[in-house]
Amino acid sequence: xxxxxxxxxxxxxxxxxxxxxxxxxxxxxxxxxxxxxxxxxxxxxxxxxxxxxxxxxxxxxxxxxxxxxxxxxxxxxxxxxxxxxxxxxxxxxxxxxxxxxxxxxxxxxxxxxxxxxxxxxxxxxxxxxxxxxxxxxxxxxxxxxxxxxxxxxxxxxxxxxxxxxxxxxxxxxxxxxxxxxxxxxxxxxxxxxxxxxxxxxxxxxxxxxxxxxxxxxxxxxxxxxxxxxxxxxxxxxxxxxxxxxxxxxxxxxxxxxxxxxxxxxxxxxxxxxxxxxxxxxxxxxxxxxxxxxxxxxxxxxxxxxxxxxxxxxxxxxxxxxxxxxxxxxxxxxxxxxxxxxxxxxxxxxxxxxxxxxxxxxxxxxxxxxxxxxxxxxxxxxxxxxxxxxxxxxxxxxxxxxxxxxxxxxxxxxxxxxxxxxxxxxxxxxxxxxxxxxxxxxxxxxxxxxxxxxxxxxxxxxxxxxxxxxxxxxxxxxxxxxxxxxxxxxxxxxxxxxxxxxxxxxxxxxxxxxxxxxxxxxxxxxxxxxxxxxxxxxxxxxxxxxxxxxxxxxxxxxxxxxxxxxxxxxxxxxxxxxxxxxxxxxxxxxxxxxxxxxxxxxxxxxxxxxxxxxxxxxxxxxxxxxxxxxx
Numbered sequence: 001x002x003x004x005x006x007x008x009x010x011x012x013x014x015x016x017x018x019x020x021x022x023x024x025x026x027x028x029x030x031x032x033x034x035x036x037x038x039x040x041x042x043x044x045x046x047x048x049x050x051x052x053x054x055x056x057x058x059x060x061x062x063x064x065x066x067x068x069x070x071x072x073x074x075x076x077x078x079x080x081x082x083x084x085x086x087x088x089x090x091x092x093x094x095x096x097x098x099x100x101x102x103x104x105x106x107x108x109x110x111x112x113x114x115x116x117x118x119x120x121x122x123x124x125x126x127x128x129x130x131x132x133x134x135x136x137x138x139x140x141x142x143x144x145x146x147x148x149x150x151x152x153x154x155x156x157x158x159x160x161x162x163x164x165x166x167x168x169x170x171x172x173x174x175x176x177x178x179x180x181x182x183x184x185x186x187x188x189x190x191x192x193x194x195x196x197x198x199x200x201x202x203x204x205x206x207x208x209x210x211x212x213x214x215x216x217x218x219x220x221x222x223x224x225x226x227x228x229x230x231x232x233x234x235x236x237x238x239x240x241x242x243x244x245x246x247x248x249x250x251x252x253x254x255x256x257x258x259x260x261x262x263x264x265x266x267x268x269x270x271x272x273x274x275x276x277x278x279x280x281x282x283x284x285x286x287x288x289x290x291x292x293x294x295x296x297x298x299x300x301x302x303x304x305x306x307x308x309x310x311x312x313x314x315x316x317x318x319x320x321x322x323x324x325x326x327x328x329x330x331x332x333x334x335x336x337x338x339x340x341x342x343x344x345x346x347x348x349x350x351x352x353x354x355x356x357x358x359x360x361x362x363x364x365x366x367x368x369x370x371x372x373x374x375x376x377x378x379x380x381x382x383x384x385x386x387x388x389x390x391x392x393x394x395x396x397x398x399x400x401x402x403x404x405x406x407x408x409x410x411x412x413x414x415x416x417x418x419x420x421x422x423x424x425x426x427x428x429x430x431x432x433x434x435x436x437x438x439x440x441x442x443x444x445x446x447x448x449x450x451x452x453x454x455x456x457x458x459x460x461x462x463x464x465x466x467x468x469x470x471x472x473x474x475x476x477x478x479x480x481x482x483x484x485x486x487x488x489x490x491x492x493x494x495x496x497x498x499x500x501x502x503x504x505x506x507x508x509x510x511x512x513x514x515x516x517x518x519x520x521x522x523x524x525x526x527x528x529x530x531x532x533x534x535x536x537x538x539x540x541x542x543x544x545x546x547x548x549x550x551x552x553x554x555x556x557x558x559x560x561x562x563x564x565x566x567x568x569x570x571x572x573x574x575x576x577x578x579x580x581x582x583x584x585x586x587x588x589x590x591x592x593x594x595x596x597x598x599x600x601x602x603x604x605x606x607x608x609x610x611x612x613x614x615x616x617x618x619x620x621x622x623x624x625x626x627x628x629x630x
Contacts (some may be wrong), residue, residue, distance in 0.1 A: 005045055006084070006614070007216060007590060011301065012056070012057050012537075013056050013057070013288055014072065015225060015228060017286075018052050018053055018056045018057070018222075018224060018288070019052075019224055020281070020284065020286060021050075021052050021056065021284075021286045021288055022049045022052035022053075022065075023048070023050040023086070023280045023281050023284075024047050024091060024252060024283075024284040024285075024286050025044075025051075025084060025087035025088055025091055026041075026044070026048050026087075026089075026105065026155075026252070026253050026254075026278050026294070027046045027082070027276075027277050027281075027282070027283055027284065027406070028086075028087040028090055028091075028097075028100060029041045029044045029045065029083030029084055029086075029276060029282075030045075030083075030254075030268055030273050030276050031050075031100075031101070031273070031277070031283070032083055032087070032100050032101055032103035032104075032110075032284075033103065033104075033267040033268070034268050034269070034270060034273040035084050035101055035103070035502075036103050036104035036105065036267065037267055037268050038101065038104055038112070038266075039082070039104060039112065039265075039266075040080040040081060040082070040264070040265050040579050041082045041083050041084055041085065041251075041267060041268060042082040042085050042250045042251040042263045042264065043078065043080055043082035043084075043157065043250065043264065043265075044081045044082075044087070044222075044234070045084075045251050045252045045254070045281065046186055046188035046221070046248040046249055046250045046251070046252050046549075047078070047084055047155060047184075047186040047188075047221070047248060047251055047254070048079060048084055048087075048247075048253075049221060049222050049224060049227060049248075049252075050184055050186060050221055050227055050244075050246055050248070051084055051085075051088055051155060051370070051520065052088070052091070052232060052288075052427040053217070053224055053227040053228050054065055054074075054153060054184075054227075054231055055074075055091070055288060055290055056089055056226060056288045056290070057231065057232075057432045057592065058228075058231040058232065058235055059072050059074060059153065059290050059291070059293070060072045060150070060151070060290075060291055060292065061074070061120075061290050061291075061292065061293070062290075062292040063089075063092055063093070063094045063120060063290065064291065066119045068292075068293060069148060069150075069299045070149070070150050070295075070297065070299070071144065071150060071292075071293055071294035071295050071296065072150050072152070072153060072293065073120055073122055073135065073138050073150065073152045073153065073446075074120075074153050074155075075123065075125065075126055075132075075138075075152070075153070075155070076114060076125055076131060076133070076154075077128070077129070077130065077131025077132045077133065077135070077154050077155060077156045077157070077160060077183075078125075078129070078155050078156055078157035078160065078186060078560070079113040079124070079125035079126045079127075080112075080115055080126070080127070080128075080265070081155065081157070081186075082085050082103075082110070082111070082112060082114050082257050083103070083436065083487060083522075085114055086100055086102070086103060086110050086114075086585050089118075089120065089285060091286065091288055092287070092288055092289070092290050093184070093287055094120065095110075096144055097285075101603050103326050103351060105498075107546060109605055110595045112126075113125065113126030114582055115407060115558075116125075116231075116408055116409060116410065116436065121379060122138065122381045122408075123377060123378075123404070123405075123408040123410065124136070124313045124404055124407040124408040125404075126404075126407075127400055127403075127404050127471075128157065128159065128160035128163060129160045129163025129164075129165040130165065130168050130374060130400070130401060131154055131156070131403070132154045132156055132165075132166055132170070133165045133167040133168060133181055133370060133371050133375070134374045134377050134378045134381070135154045135169070135181060135183075135373075135378060136169050136172050136173050136176075136178065136181065136371065136374065136375050136378060137374060137375035137376060137377055137378020137380075137381070137382075137386075138152050138378040138379075138382055139143045139152045139173065139176075139178040139180050139241075139378070140176060140178065140363060140375060140378065140379065141183040141378065141379050141381075141382035141446075142177075142180050142249065142382070142385060143176070143177075144176075144360065144386065145179055145197075145315070145339070145360075145361070145379075145382070146299075146382065148296075148299070149180075149293075149294070150180065150293060151180050151181075151182065151235055152178075152180060152181045153181045153182050153184065154181070154182070154184065155184050156183055156185050156188060157186050157188075158185060158186065158187040158188060158189070158191070158196045158198075159192065159196050160189035160198075161185065161196075161198075161205065162196075162197050163375065164370070165370045165371065165401075167208070167212060168368045168371040169371055169374070170183070170209065170212040170213075170214050170241065170243070171212045171224065171368070171371075171458065172365060172366075172368065172371050172375070173212075173214060173241040173347070174212045174213025174214050174240060174241060175213065175214075176363075176469070177240060177334045178241045178242075179237055179238055179239050179240055179242075180293055181241045181242075182234040182235070182241070182242045182243070182244065183214075183232075183242075183244070184243075184244045184246065185205060185243060185244065185245045185246060186221065186246060186248050186453055186593075187200060187202060187205065187221070187246060187247050188248040188249060189243060189249075189259065189546065190261060190264065190538060191249045191264065191590055192264045192265065193264075194261055195261075195477065199206065200247055200432065202218050202245050202247055205245045206218055206245060207242075209243045210243065210518065210555065211419070212518075213240060213241075214240055214241040214242065214243050215237075215238050215240045215242045216242075216243050216245055217230045217233060217234060217241065217242060217243065217244045217245065218242060218245045218337065218553070219245070219246050219247070220246070220247055220249075221246030221248035221437050222248060222249065222252060223301060224360065224389075226314050226559050227246070228246075228405070230244045230246075231244070232428075232432045234563045243340070244468035250263070250264075251263060253276070253279065254275070254276035254279055254280065254282045255279065255443065256272065256275070257272075257276075258500065260596055264268070270456070273569075274355075275462075276368065281523040281601050286377050286427040288490070289572060295589050298371070306335070307334070308331060308332065308334055308456050308461070309334075310328060310331050310458070311324065311327035311328060311453075312453075312454075312462055312485040313453040313454050313457075313459050313485065314481060315480075315482065315483070315484065316480055316481060317453075317481050317581065318479060318480055318481075319452070319453035319478055319479075320416075320474070320475055320476060320477060320478040320479070320480055321451070321452065321453060321456040321475045321479075322349055322350050322417040322452050322474040322475065322512070323350050323413050323453065323475040323478070324352055324417070324450070324452075324453035324454075324457050324460070324474075325349065325351075325389065325456060325460055325472065325499060326349070326350025326351060326352065326353035326354065326455065327350070327353060327453075328457045328460040328461055328549045329350075329351060329354040329387055329460070330353040330354050330357050331457075331461075331616055332354075332387075332460075332461065333354055333357050333358040333361065334466050335385065337383065337384050338352040338359065338361065338384070338385045338387070338388045338406050338464060339360075339361045339362070339363065339364050339379055339385065339386050339387070340355070340358075340363070340386075340388075341362070341363045341364075341365050341372050341375055341379075341382045341386065341387070341388045341389070342362075342364060342365065342372070342388070342390065343365055343366065343367055343368065343369050343372050343388075343389070343390035343394065343463075344364065344365075344366045344367050344548055345389075345390055345391060345417075346364070346389070347387040347524070348391070348413060348417060348418065349390065349417045349418075349474075351387075351389045351415075351473030354387075363375060363543075369390055369395065369397040369398040370392050370397060370398045370400075370401055371413070372388050372398065372402040373388055373398040373402060373405070373414070374398075374401050375388075376388040376412055376413075376497040377401065377405050377408065377410050377412060380410040381410065383404065385411070385413070385464050386411075386412065386413060387413045387414075387415060388413070388414055389414070389415040389416070389417065390416065390417075391417055391418060391430060391431030391432070392416025392418060392419040392420045392433070392435045392473060392474075393416075393418070393419075393429070393430055393432040395414060395416050395432075395435060395438075395439075395471075396434065396438065398520060399438055402414070402439070402442055403442055403443075403592050404470070406440075406442045406443035406444045406469050407443065409444060409468070411466070411467050411469075411524070412437075412468075412469045412470070413463045413464070413466070413470050413471075413472075414469070414470070414471045415460070415471075415472050415474060415582035416432055416471065416472070416473050416474065417474045417475075417476065418430060418431075418432070418472045418474075418476045419431070419432040419435060419474065419475065419476075419511070419523065419563070419564075420432065420433060420475075420511070420512065420563030420592070421433070421563055421566060421596040421601075421604040421605060421608055422475060422476060422511075422512045422563050422594055422605060423476045423477075423562050423601070424476075424528070424600055424601040424604060424605070425595070425598045425599060426526050426598070427593055427597060427598040428596050428597070431593055431596060432473075433563075433564055433565045433596075434562050434564070434565055434567075434568070435471075435473060435564075436449070436473065436539055436562075436568060436569040436570070436573075437565070437567055437568020437569055437572070438568070439469070439471040439540075440539065440540045440568060440572075440573065441568070442469050442602040443468075444467070444468030444469050444539060445468060445469040445470070446466060446468060446469070446470040446471070446491060446538075446540060447470075447471050447473070447538075447539040447540040447542070448463070448470065448471065448472045448473070448491070448537060448538055448539065448541055449472070449473045449510040449511045449536070449537055449570075450472065450474070450484055450489075450510075450511070450514065450537050451479070451482070451510060451511050451512075451514040451535055451537060452479060452480065452481045452482045452519075453481050453513075454481055454482075454483040454484070454485055454487060455456060455483055455487070455489050455495075455535070455537055456472070456474065456487065456515055457491040457588060458487070458569045459472060459489050459491070459537065459538075462489075462491055466491065470504060473511060475511050475512050476601075477512065477601055479512065479515050480515070480516070480592045482497070483495075489537060489538075489617055491538050492537075492538050492539070492541040492542075492543060493537075493538055493543050493546070493608060494534050494535055494536050494538060494542075494543035494547070495535040495537065496532065496533070496534055496535075496546065496550070497514070497517075497518060497521075497533040497535055498518075498521055498531070498532065498533045499532045499533075499553075500530045500532075502530040503530045503531060503532040503553055503554050504530060504531070504554055504555070504622075504623060504626070505529070505531075505532070505554055505557045505558075505619050505623070506531060506532040506534060506553075506554045506557065506559070506585075507520065507521055507531050507532065507533045507534070507548040507549070507558055507559050507561065507615060507619070508534045508536050508547075508550075508558060508559070508561065508574060508620065509531075509533075509534075509538065509559045509560075509561045509562065509570070510535060510536045510537055510562065511563065513561040513563055513590075513610055514533075514535050515606070516561060516610065516611050516612045516615055517533050517612075517615060518533055519612040520612040520615035520616045520619065521533050523612065523616055524616060524619055524620075529619060529620075529623055531619060532550050532553065532554055534547070534550060536573075536574070539569075539573050540573060541572060542574065542577050544577045544578070546577065547577060547578060547585075548573060548581065550586045551578065551581075551583070551584075556583055556584070556585040556586050557586060557588075557622055557626075558585040558586070558587045559586065559587075559588045559594040559615060559618050559619060559622070560574055560576065560587055560588070560589050560590065560591075561590040561591075561608065561610050561614075561615055562590070563605070563608075563610055564591060564592060564593060565592055565593070565598050565608075566591035566592075566593060568590055571587060571589040573600065574586055574587070575587055575598070581624045584628070588618045588622060590609055590610050590614055590618060591610065592610065593609075594607075594608070595610070596608065
């Protein structure tokens with residue numbers, strides 16, 4: 001028989017009542033996961049006391065108004081402990097028991113790992129090690145931009161403490177003095193396949209936390225008084241981030257499985273679930289009232305915009321598109337919600353132009369690309385228009401964070417410079433040759449590759465208002481401006497640079513290879529071969545209409561040229577788009593097929609077979625084959 005009860009609204013519940021609610025949440029997690037036949041009840045049971053004390057006595061959150069700017073943030077970096085989170089939602093009255101029991105079923109918003117389809121969830125955190133890193137961005141916004149007293153609480157599991165991103169997060173939290181951030185380490189000793197790296201050696205965690213400039217608070221994670229005092233201290237004391245390091249027991253509350261290996265990620269069978277529920281005191285219907293934040297007289301998250309004036313360039317002048325990124329980012333800074341982050345290469349990405357103009361909205365993340373992207377996600381959670389930049393190759397270090405940002409359905413803007421073998425003598429470790437493929441594959445992504453400064457400025461300006469994950473690939477070298485400043489570049493479009501009624505081949509390039517296509521077309525024209533040239537500046541979405549028209553006009557003869565490996569880049573985008581046409585194009589694909597070395601850009605592009613000479617040769621081969629066929 002269910003026990004019911006609640007605490008008088010506005011009153012802090014006694015700790016013994018909080019303990020009853022914690023056991024209710026344990027019971028509900030068992031019930032939901034057993035019904036679903038899957039889930040992580042034991043991982044949830046270890047942290048139930050921690051989270052219940054937090055919610056009942058220290059969290060400031062209005063569940064009826066999750067968008068209140070002054071609400072605290074509660075992020076489960078330990079995303080697999082979703083039975084705990086959803087049980088908490090029931091205990092605060094946010095969801096019903098009926099909805100709780102839809103856990104992990106088709107169509108339910110209570111998925112195996114929480115996502116922002118739930119209004120009280122900021123970001124998806126199913127990939128361990130990410131929640132704390134993202135929380136740093138949320139806390140940066142609170143301390144330096146919003147200047148609001150909300151607190152950011154993050155539940156971390158001890159298995160994920162082996163992830164480097166956890167320590168990148170604490171390093172940057174300490175560097176920026178994020179006293180509005182508290183991480184809670186649920187040290188329950190057991191991971192998926194057995195003991196964690198340091199088991200219950202809390203001293204190791206304490207030393208590490210303090211080494212990164214954070215305050216460590218070591219407690220018994222099942223002593224409600226210690227938990228209460230730790231949470232109060234974390235919220236109110238000091239000028240550093242706090243980390244509550246709590247010794248807990250996996251499966252706490254059910255002796256048969258407490259601290260036992262082999263129960264990670266397993267729902268209890270019905271007979272065991274029945275015994276566990278009985279040992280935990282049976283089903284209950286208790287409620288706690290989470291205190292709302294202090295009311296704000298007024299707060300406008302995004303200040304009023306001032307008119308946007310984009311940079312302009314002169315046709316023929318040589319300007320690197322990475323320079324256009326910096327120019328445009330600085331111009332976008334007139335919008336008060338625009339913020340920028342960089343990975344200690346801002347003098348190369350030209351993000352330093354934004355830094356010089358708007359230092360209060362620029363965050364240097366040093367060589368910590370995972371934390372850079374994660375902080376950008378956290379800033380986006382708070383409503384800011386975040387741009388993050390580094391060398392394109394180094395976004396691969398943060399790829400999982402980009403992937404998860406797509407699942408979180410946040411808006412994120414990335415700029416990758418120094419792409420392709422065109423960068424020259426630095427060698428292949430610095431050459432992004434996979435970036436278009438990887439970013440095209442991300443859910444909600446847009447991939448842009450401008451060829452001159454004008455198109456770069458217009459595309460980057462559009463990114464500011466674009467939903468999802470957008471990526472602009474910029475070039476190291478300076479190349480001629482080819483467009484007038486009043487030219488428009490709609491995302492999903494392309495530009496036909498030259499065409500005639502006599503075109504026999506279509507040349508398709510973007511970025512540096514567009515200039516090679518233009519040069520090749522001019523040379524071929526002199527020998528009597530007319531070529532259509534397309535600037536495929538929008539790689540995803542791709543301009544199917546223009547491509548199809550070009551295919552029809554040139555009998556399906558395409559030469560696609562890219563400074564990228566052949567898999568997943570421009571060629572793949574075009575061929576995928578037209579593959580199901582009745583008469584798909586016949587593609588000659590020039591791409592980087594071997595591992596480049598160190599040399600000049602011209603030497604490397606020639607060696608890869610993507611320069612003007614290679615394009616001319618490819619077209620002549622096609623024309624020769626056409627003549628023989630006739």
